[in-house]
Structures are given as C-alpha cells and as structure tokens.
Amino acid sequence: MSNDRWTKKLKKKMEQSVGRRNFLKALTGVTAAACGTTVVAKAVEKVIQPENSTEVPFSFEKFFQKHYQEMSPEDKKRVFQRIEEDTLTSRGVKVNIKDPLPIEGVKFAFALSLSKCNGNRMCVEACVKENNQSHDPEIQYIKVIEMDAGSFNLEKGDMYYEGESVPKPGKFYLPVQCHQCDNPPCTKVCPVEATWKEKDGIVVIDYDWCIGCRFCMAACPYEARRFNFTEPKLPKENINPNQGYLSNRIRPKGVVEKCTFCLHRTREGLNPACLEACPTGARKFGNILDPNSEVSQILKTKRVYILKEDLGTVPSFFYYFD
Amino acid sequence: MKTYAIYWLKMLNYALVTKSKPYKIWGATLLLFIVLGVFAYIQQIKYGLIVTNLSDQVSWGAYIANFTFLVGVAAAAVLLVFPTYVLHRDDVKEVVLIGELMAFSAVVMCILFVLVDLGHPERFIHMLPGFGRLGFSHSVLAWDVLVLNGYLLLNMHIPGYLLYMKYMGRRPNMWFYLPLVFLSIFWAVSIHTVTAFLYSGLGGRPYWNTAILAPRFLVSAFAGGPALLLIVFTVVRKFTALKVKQGVFDMLKGIIKIFLPMNLFLLGCEVFTEFYTNSNHVESAKYLFFGLHGHKLLVPYIWTSLTFSMISIAIFYWPRKKSEETPGIILFACVASILAIWVEKGMGLIIPGFIPTPLGDLVEYTPSLIEFFVCLGIWSFGALLFTILARVAIAIQTGAIKNEV
Amino acid sequence: MITKLWVSIIIFLLVVLPSVSMADRTTDIAGDKIADKKIMTQHFPEAEKCQHCHVSLHEITNLRLLTGDKTNSIPELCGQCHGVVKRNWDAGVHGKQVGGWKNPKPALVCIKCHEPHHPKFAEMKAKKAPRRPNLGIRKDAPHE
Numbered sequence: 001m002s003n004d005r006w007t008k009k010l011k012k013k014m015e016q017s018v019g020r021r022n023f024l025k026a027l028t029g030v031t032a033a034a035c036g037t038t039v040v041a042k043a044v045e046k047v048i049q050p051e052n053s054t055e056v057p058f059s060f061e062k063f064f065q066k067h068y069q070e071m072s073p074e075d076k077k078r079v080f081q082r083i084e085e086d087t088l089t090s091r092g093v094k095v096n097i098k099d100p101l102p103i104e105g106v107k108f109a110f111a112l113s114l115s116k117c118n119g120n121r122m123c124v125e126a127c128v129k130e131n132n133q134s135h136d137p138e139i140q141y142i143k144v145i146e147m148d149a150g151s152f153n154l155e156k157g158d159m160y161y162e163g164e165s166v167p168k169p170g171k172f173y174l175p176v177q178c179h180q181c182d183n184p185p186c187t188k189v190c191p192v193e194a195t196w197k198e199k200d201g202i203v204v205i206d207y208d209w210c211i212g213c214r215f216c217m218a219a220c221p222y223e224a225r226r227f228n229f230t231e232p233k234l235p236k237e238n239i240n241p242n243q244g245y246l247s248n249r250i251r252p253k254g255v256v257e258k259c260t261f262c263l264h265r266t267r268e269g270l271n272p273a274c275l276e277a278c279p280t281g282a283r284k285f286g287n288i289l290d291p292n293s294e295v296s297q298i299l300k301t302k303r304v305y306i307l308k309e310d311l312g313t314v315p316s317f318f319y320y321f322d
Numbered sequence: 323m324k325t326y327a328i329y330w331l332k333m334l335n336y337a338l339v340t341k342s343k344p345y346k347i348w349g350a351t352l353l354l355f356i357v358l359g360v361f362a363y364i365q366q367i368k369y370g371l372i373v374t375n376l377s378d379q380v381s382w383g384a385y386i387a388n389f390t391f392l393v394g395v396a397a398a399a400v401l402l403v404f405p406t407y408v409l410h411r412d413d414v415k416e417v418v419l420i421g422e423l424m425a426f427s428a429v430v431m432c433i434l435f436v437l438v439d440l441g442h443p444e445r446f447i448h449m450l451p452g453f454g455r456l457g458f459s460h461s462v463l464a465w466d467v468l469v470l471n472g473y474l475l476l477n478m479h480i481p482g483y484l485l486y487m488k489y490m491g492r493r494p495n496m497w498f499y500l501p502l503v504f505l506s507i508f509w510a511v512s513i514h515t516v517t518a519f520l521y522s523g524l525g526g527r528p529y530w531n532t533a534i535l536a537p538r539f540l541v542s543a544f545a546g547g548p549a550l551l552l553i554v555f556t557v558v559r560k561f562t563a564l565k566v567k568q569g570v571f572d573m574l575k576g577i578i579k580i581f582l583p584m585n586l587f588l589l590g591c592e593v594f595t596e597f598y599t600n601s602n603h604v605e606s607a608k609y610l611f612f613g614l615h616g617h618k619l620l621v622p623y624i625w626t627s628l629t630f631s632m633i634s635i636a637i638f639y640w641p642r643k644k645s646e647e648t649p650g651i652i653l654f655a656c657v658a659s660i661l662a663i664w665v666e667k668g669m670g671l672i673i674p675g676f677i678p679t680p681l682g683d684l685v686e687y688t689p690s691l692i693e694f695f696v697c698l699g700i701w702s703f704g705a706l707l708f709t710i711l712a713r714v715a716i717a718i719q720t721g722a723i724k725n726e727v
Numbered sequence: 728m729i730t731k732l733w734v735s736i737i738i739f740l741l742v743v744l745p746s747v748s749m750a751d752r753t754t755d756i757a758g759d760k761i762a763d764k765k766i767m768t769q770h771f772p773e774a775e776k777c778q779h780c781h782v783s784l785h786e787i788t789n790l791r792l793l794t795g796d797k798t799n800s801i802p803e804l805c806g807q808c809h810g811v812v813k814r815n816w817d818a819g820v821h822g823k824q825v826g827g828w829k830n831p832k833p834a835l836v837c838i839k840c841h842e843p844h845h846p847k848f849a850e851m852k853a854k855k856a857p858r859r860p861n862l863g864i865r866k867d868a869p870h871e
Contacts, residue, residue: 050368063444067455121854137372137865138858145681154682155602163853176681185526191463192448193455209448209455212371212441214381215463221526223681226378227441229864230370253370254441269827280848281823281840292830297820308680311525322815375863685860685868 054090054231055253067193068206068246079208080245087250095241097249100267102200108261108316109201109288109295110272111304112175115322116282119144119166119173126277127177130262131248132240134232141226141259142177142274152305176307177274178203178224178259179315186216186225195256201288201316202263204246210255217256221308222315225258261285288316325725329489332723337710344561345713352706359699362692363438371441373692379685380676384693385439387668388700391546392428392435393517394539394667396473398547399425400510401577407503413567419481419719420558421551423711425510426477429470431704438696462519469509469516476506485718490725514539521675529606529675532595538588539667545581546663548574549634549656554712556648562713563720568646575652579638582659586631589666606674609684619686620673627665634659768844780804780843805837 049055056062061082066075080097087095124142133139145157149170157174167173180203187195187203194210197203217225231253243249244264251257262272266285275283286293295318298304302320309315340346366373376383402421405414437443448454449467458464480499487494518536525531552574555566596607608614613621637655678684689697717723768777782789782797789797790804798804806813815821819832822840826832837843861868 063447064453067448118848118851119853120851121856124857125854139378140857143681143857153602154680155605155678157682159681159683160856160859161853162856165850166853167850185524188460189457189463189524191457191461191467192445193457194448209445210442211445211448213436213439213463214441215461215520217378217381218675219524219526221680223379223679223683227376227381228370229372229374229376256441266828269829271824271826271828275824278823279851284820284824286824286828290830292819293828294820294824294832297818301818301820308526313525322811372863372865377860377864379860686862688862690863 056086056090062208065208067209069196076245083245083249091236091239091250093236093239093241095239095243095249097243097245098264099245100264102198102202103267105289106287107201107289108180108266109286109318110261110316111284111295111298111318111320113282113284113322114172114174114319116280117173117175118280119146119161119163119171120279122277122279123175123274123283126273127259129238130240130265130273132232132234132238132243132250134228134234135238136233137229139226139228139232139257141224142175143223145174145176146171147174174319176222176224177317179222179307179313179317180261182314182316183312185219185221185311185313189215189219191215200267202261203258204260204263205256205258206246207249207251207255207257212254212256214256221311221313225256227256228253325490329486329725333714336717336723337714342561345709348709349706352702352709355698355702356706358695359702362695362699365692366438366696373690375687375690375693377685377687379679379683380673380687382439382672382676383687384669384689384697385435387672388697389432389435389439390517390672391664391668392432392704393470393514394543394663395547395550396425396428396432397510397514397540397543398551399477400507401544401548401574402551403503403507403510405573407500408507411569411573413569414573416564416719417555417558417566417570419484419715420554420712422477422481423715424551424554424708426474426481427704427708427711429474429477430707431700432470433474434700434703438700462516462523466516466520469513473506473509473513476502476509480506481715485715489718489723511540514543521671526680527675528603530671532592534588534592538585538592541581541588542585542663542667545578545585546660548577548581549659552578552648552656553653556653558712558716562716563722564716571648575638578659582631582635582638585663586628586635605678609677610670610674614678615684617677617684617686619688620670623665624670627662627670630658630662634662770844770846801836801838
C-alpha cells in the first residue's frame with residue numbers, strides 16, 4: 001500500500017543523523033519563515049487598507065497599549081501624544097487630547113423638562129459637532145422621540161419626525177441619550193472591561209481597549225450606544241480640537257461610543273454641549289450631591305419621571321414636567 | 323516523541339492521500355467555499371463591519387445566529403457520551419469519538435463566528451490572563467469564553483488520547499480520560515446554558531428576557547444534534563470501513579422523537595405567554611410571526627420552520643418496518659428538522675430581539691452577500707475539519723492506521 | 728380771537744380725534760405710539776393699555792403692580808401672575824442654565840429671555856431627522 005511505503009521512506013529519513021547540519025538547516029528555516037511572514041504581513045496590510053484611509057497603521061506599541069485604568073501618567077502622556085500625532089497625519093488636524101479627572105464630591109445628573117422641550121433637535125446637532133461624531137455613516141448620540149401627549153408608550157413614538165414648526169399640537173418630545181446609570185447593564189456585560197462607571201457617575205469607554213463585540217449595545221435598554229461600522233468620516237472643519245481621551249477624541253473603526261455628558265467640558269466646570277445649544281432651556285445639569293444645585297432642587301420639587309425605571313438601571317437622567 | 327511525530331504525519335498522509343472520488347469532490351468544494359469566505363472576510367477587515375447589513379438598531383446578525391446554533395450542535399455530543407459511559411452501550415461506544423470530534427469542530431466554528439463578528443478581533447489578547455482583563459464573573463460573555471474553550475480542550479484531549487492509545491495498541495489509562503468524560507457530560511449542558519444566559523439576562527430585551535430560553539436551547543440542541551449525527555453516521559456507514567450498528571440509528575431516532583415535539587411544545591409555551599398577555603413586550607414575537615407595521619421579512623421563514631418541524635415529526639412517527647437501511651425520507655426529515663431549528667434558534671431568535679428596538683425604532687436585517695460568504699466559509703471550514711478528523715479517527719479505530727514497530 | 732379759537736378747534740379735531748378713533752378701532756390689540764416705536768402687546772387681552780404694567784408712558788422702567796403700587800423689580804411684576812415660574816426662578820431652576828453647572832450661577836432677569844410684549848416663543852423648524860437605516864447602514868429606509 002502506498003501508505004506503508006510512504007511511511008517507511010519517512011521513517012528512514014527521520015532516522016538519519018540529527019547533527020549540527022540539521023540544526024543549522026532548522027535555524028535558517030525558522031529565520032526565513034519569520035522574514036517571510038513579515039513580508040506577507042506588510043503586503044496583506046497594503047491590501048486591507050482602503051485608499052485615503054484615515055485608519056492608523058498597525059504598530060506594536062498600539063497593539064500592546066494598556067487599559068486606561070492601568071496606565072501611569074507617563075503612559076498616558078505617551079499615548080495622548082501618539083494619538084495627537086496620528087490625528088495630524090491621518091486627518092491633517094492638530095488636536096489636543098486632555099484627560100480631566102473626576103472632581104471629588106461630584107456626581108453628575110441631567111434633568112430635562114418635557115414641558116419645555118419642543119423637539120427642535122438643536123441639541124443633537126450641537127452634540128455631533130462637539131463630540132466629533134461620524135457624519136458618514138451618521139452617528140448621533142441623542143435621539144429625540146415625538147410622543148403622543150397622554151402616553152409614554154415608546155412603541156408609538158416616532159424618532160424620524162420632520163417638522164416645519166415644532167412643537168406639533170398633541171405631541172411632546174423625549175430626547176434620549178446615555179443615562180449614565182448607577183446600575184448599568186452595559187458595564188456588567190463587557191467581556192474585557194472596556195467600559196466602566198467613573199467616580200463622578202459617567203460611564204466611559206476606553207476606545208483602544210474595546211474589542212467591538214457589541215454586547216453592551218444589546219444590553220442597553222435605552223439604545224444609547226453607537227458602533228463605528230467603518231472609519232468615521234467627518235469634514236476637517238467640523239473637527240473639535242479640544243478632545244478628551246475618554247470622551248470626544250475621534251474614534252477608530254470597530255469600537256462602541258456613546259454620550260459621556262461631555263466630560264471634557266463638564267469636568268472643567270462647563271455645561272454639556274446639548275445644554276448650551278438648547279434654545280428653550282429644557283436641559284439642566286449639575287452635581288446631584290450638592291443640595292443647592294438645580295438638579296437637586298428639581299428632584300426635590302418637581303414631578304420627576306425615570307425612563308424604564310422598572311429595569312432597575314437607576315439612571316442619572318431625570319425627566320420632569322414643569 | 324518521534325513516534326508521536328510519525329503518528330501525526332501518518333494521519334496527515336491518510337487525510338490528504340486518497341483514491342476516493344466523493345471525498346476529493348467534497349474536499350475540493352469545501353476548499354473553494356473556504357477561499358471565497360477568506361476573500362469576503364478580507365473585505366470586512368478592510369472596510370469594517372459596514373460590509374454587513376448590521377446597524378446600530380440590529381447590532382447582531384448572521385454571525386451570532388450561526389454561533390448560537392452551533393453551540394447547540396456542540397452540546398449534542400453528550401447524547402452519544404452519556405449512553406456510552408453511563409448506560410454502557412457498546413454499539414454507541416464505536417461512534418462516540420466521532421461525536422466528540424463533531425463537537426470539537428462545532429466549537430471551532432463557534433469561535434470563528436465570534437471572531438469574525440468582532441470589530442477588533444486582534445484585541446482578543448485583551449481577554450488573556452496577565453495582560454488582559456477578562457470581565458469574569460460579571461460578564462456572561464466572559465463565562466462563555468471560558469466555558470467554550472474548556473469544552474474545546476475537553477473534546478481535543480479525550481478523543482486525542484483515546485485515538486493515540488488505539489494507534490499504539492495500548493490500553494488507555496482510565497484516569498486520563500474517564501473523569502474528564504463525566505465532566506464533559508455536565509460541561510456540554512453548561513456551554514449551551516451559558517450561551518442562553520447571554521440573551522436571557524438582558525432586561526432591556528424582553529423577547530429574550532425569559533426563563534424558558536435556556537431549556538429551549540437545550541431541547542432544540544437535543545432535537546437538531548441527533549438529526550445531524552444521523553446524517554453523519556449514514557455517510558460513515560456508506561463510505562467508510564466503520565459499519566455503524568443499527569442500534570445507534572434507532573437510539574438517535576428515539577431521541578429526536580422525544581425532543582422535536584418537546585421543542586415545539588416549549589415554543590408553544592413561549593407563544594402563548596407572549597400573545598395571550600398581549601403587552602408591549604409582544605411586539606418582537608408579533609414581528610417574527612405576523613410582521614410589524616408592514617415589515618414582515620422573517621414571517622415566511624418562521625412559518626416554514628414550523629411546517630418543517632411538524633413534517634419531520636410526522637415522518638419520524640410514521641410507522642414503518644424495521645430495516646437495516648436508513649430510508650431517504652428519514653434523511654429528508656433530518657435535514658428539515660435541522661433547518662427548522664436553525665431558523666428558530668438562529669435568525670428567529672437573534673433578529674427579533676432587536677426588532678423593535680428598546681425605544682420603539684424598527685430596522686430590519688437580512689445577511690449581506692459578504693456575510694453570506696463568510697458564514698459559508700466558516701461552515702465549510704468546520705465541515706472540512708470534521709471530515710478529515712472523522713476519516714482519520716475511523717481509520718485508527720478500524721486499524722487502518724496503526725503503529726508499526 | 729375767534730380765528731385763534733377756530734384754529735385750535737381744527738387742530739384738536741385733526742390731532743386728538745384720529746388718535747382716539749385709532750384706539751377704538753380694535754378690541755383685542757391695544758396700540759400706542761411712543762417715541763416713534765409702535766409696540767403691540769400680545770401678552771394677554773386685558774393689557775389693553777400700556778399703563779397696565781407701566782406707571783407712565785414716559786418712564787417705562789417704573790412698573791405698576793396690580794395693586795397699584797409702584798415697583799422697579801421686573802420679576803416681582805411678572806411674578807404676580809406667573810407665580811410658579813417666579814418661585815422656580817427664585818430657587819434657580821427656571822430657564823436655561825448659563826455659565827456652567829457649578830453654583831453660584833448668574834440669574835438672568837425675565838426680560839433677558841422673554842420679550843414682554845410678545846412673550847410667546849416663535850415656533851421653530853426642527854432640524855433634519857436622523858438617517859433611518861434599512862437592512863444595513865449603507866442604505867436608507869424609504870420614507871413612510
């Protein structure tokens with residue numbers, strides 16, 4: 001049988017002397033294989049990078065970059081510098097990556113007056129601009145849902161309404177974004193701990209650690225998270241250069257992103273972009289631990305409603321009627 | 323060490339060198355699909371997951387649907403392991419290794435399906451101990467990673483060890499495999515339970531957030547798995563030296579006769595709870611069975627699946643003479659039940675979970691061409707892997723490959 | 728002397744009568760001419776006359792409460808009818824937050840955001856709706 005003959009030949013070959021000659025042969029073989037794989041890898045990289053790609057080329061430093069929570073200040077400085085350089089080369093824009101830390105004794109909460117919101121969507125636009133969201137494919141953190149007055153049935157809501165004049169009679173408007181829950185289902189399910197809740201209440205994502213499994217997107221009951229299906233495309237002039245590592249820096253493809261309460265602004269005392277843009281003054285933001293803040297007053301005195309409260313997510317976002 | 327190397331070379335030789343025409347045609351076809359799959363996946367690496375038909379609203383699709391179905395196929399190996407080692411059935415003992423190798427191939431396919439679904443598959447190192455941070459024990463996906471890899475190792479070691487011992491003509495040492503066999507019985511149930519928990523633990527998705535999901539998964543695995551094994555053993559009996567005993571076929575038919583109707587019963591329980599309550603939470607089931615707001619992409623599939631299930635049950639229960647041959651109609655029933663369960667547990671479970679979205683949005687999904695070719699490529703890879711492994715295992719078991727000293 | 732009397736009568740008829748008749752022309756919109764600026768109030772029907780809120784037409788910042796007392800405090804005036812809003816404003820929870828979320832924040836007086844004579848906010852045009860994907864994000868869903 002050919003099988004036996006072949007194996008006999010093989011056995012003979014293997015029984016030959018395994019001396020220095022064979023060792024050198026093996027060594028050259030291994031080196032050749034290593035060089036060959038590098039050449040192939042570089043060729044493959046050329047094939048798999050689309051033209052005019054803003055994708056950052058592979059680097060071992062990026063591959064072995066640590067999790068944000070394990071980075072030392074020097075690591076962070078190096079990483080931020082690298083990101084700034086990469087943004088300059090790939091998008092031609094000079095940006096400044098900051099890393100504001102949570103303020104002691106502060107826990108952020110957002111309150112939104114449903115009596116005042118008239119569905120003009122200026123918050124959506126301002127958020128897109130502030131947070132460098134992709135225009136194509138379109139990513140918008142805030143979804144404004146037009147609801148029938150007298151019902152909170154989200155099934156009957158419409159987030160694709162167009163309006164020559166809002167508010168439309170018989171409707172009210174419910175803007176939804178990440179609620180930065182105190183019991184977040186999204187951080188519970190992340191298999192690599194790429195998303196976690198910070199001390200000031202904001203749920204953040206380390207975009208360089210996220211593997212893009214999208215389990216958090218399946219888990220979120222408020223549809224707050226967005227995925228970068230491809231490299232984000234946004235015009236150069238729309239890029240906001242004041243960026244935070246955990247918030248509005250331009251994300252790579254294949255990672256999840258969401259509203260971060262503009263932590264690069266709010267951790268420095270400013271208001272989030274959506275609040276600044278709201279023309280009716282429906283949005284309120286502040287420190288829930290401060291009894292004199294607006295949000296604390298609202299929680300004490302107004303009829304506050306929490307979306308999907310029965311799911312036990314304990315959001316930091318409160319809707320109220322004035 | 324040298325003997326071990328020769329053992330591998332012999333197996334490789336047996337796998338690649340053959341005169342059998344059907345084997346060559348099968349292998350070539352599968353290789354073609356694998357190459358197509360690789361090309362399709364390169365497109366996905368190049369442009370990102372935008373080449374699929376996924377969206378923020380429906381963020382899991384064909385890849386995860388196939389993954390869910392294949393975990394069930396992997397768990398079904400226990401239906402051969404249990405009779406062999408607990409009920410001491412000798413006829414099943416001849417084929418138990420093939421079942422375990424099928425489980426191994428299925429788990430490899432599962433891992434591949436998850437890898438192609440990731441936005442950054444190279445960041446799997448973020449899960450490894452030491453450098454990575456595996457979200458154990460709060461993340462069910464972390465549990466699934468551990469459980470699936472453990473099952474992979476179990477189904478690599480047990481057949482590997484037993485086959486090597488057979489090759490060497492030595493009696494296997496029971497301490498090296500028997501405790502692991504009993505472990506694998508529980509482990510098989512656990513892999514499918516943990517996969518079900520991925521879905522049933524999410525409060526924001528009421529279509530999935532039901533206690534009956536884990537039992538449904540196991541029952542459908544025990545209905546679809548034996549059907550696949552039946553087809554495999556028919557092929558084995560026809561094309562290889564291993565003459566699978568009729569008792570194995572009768573046992574598998576018996577298992578299908580129990581679990582296929584039970585699967586429909588559990589589905590009926592789910593349907594009753596949804597439609598009788600008729601709350602907001604029924605919208606996903608309404609979309610699947612009747613369409614929602616004019617969108618009815620999945621309606622024909624689920625009704626076909628139900629019809630196939632019922633036809634299969636009728637065929638299996640139809641009284642017939644005892645024969646040594648597996649009639650073609652039984653094979654048709656097996657294929658029909660596999661397809662039925664694939665729709666019900668794959669696309670019919672994953673997609674409606676996202677429709678409508680938690681905020682009432684409605685976006686439909688159907689796999690794109692690239693997704694189709696990647697899925698086909700991975701299925702072909704698994705099929706080819708299993709074919710080679712089974713062929714070699716049968717050769718060792720029948721003595722065609724043995725150690726010549 | 729009689730000529731002077733006739734001239735004054737004619738002037739009176741030419742000047743006063745038209746202004747009086749203009750005032751009678753409409754019932755729900757009061758009009759008055761102050762320093763070449765025509766201010767129509769659409770605040771509420773009873774405010775037919777400017778003197779409802781202003782003490783006199785020459786010192787507009789002197790405000791008149793319903794009781795007849797004078798005040799210079801705009802919130803006090805508006806708060807007579809808009810009591811809930813005034814209480815909110817006193818607590819700091821009315822209107823748009825400006826300046827940042829840390830206390831203390833500047834509190835803007837009513838007329839900084841609300842035009843007192845036409846206080847109703849104009850209806851706005853909503854910004855464009857988001858893209859609705861259909862079978863993947865590369866394609867748009869048909870408009871329903």
